[in-house]
Amino acid sequence: QVQVMESGGDSVQPGGSLRLSCTIRGEINGIAAMGWHRQAPGKQRELVAGFTGGSQTKYSDSVKGRFTLSRDSAKNILYLQMNSLKPEDTAVYYCNVLYYGSGDYWGQGTQVTVAA
Secondary structure, three states, X not given: OOEEEEEOOOEEOOOOOEEEEXXXXXXXXXXXXXXXXXXXXXXXXXXXXXXXXXXXXXEOOOOOOOEEEEEEOOXXXXXXXXXXXXXXXXXXXXXXXXXXXXXXXXXXXXXXXXXX
16 A cells, blocks of 8 residues: 655745655555645646656746755655745645556645745
């Protein structure tokens, strides 16, 4: 059984930084893609950053240059370093892991609030 657990969400002022962590427990072989999504109130969930097709990294235009995706393969942790945070980054951030042939898994989400 795969478990995906996010942590690191908090309330920060504009311009601040946070690092989110996503720990993957269970099966770690056969991962096709992994990444961070977010959902703001009243909006659809959107991809923020993700690894796909091996080592390819994709970022949404709204976070390019501010957010950095990284991973610790030995510890099965996916990180999202978020700098220069803006109020529009406020959302629940979710980690997603996609496996070849067996679907994907979501974490419970972690709240990020950016406000003065």
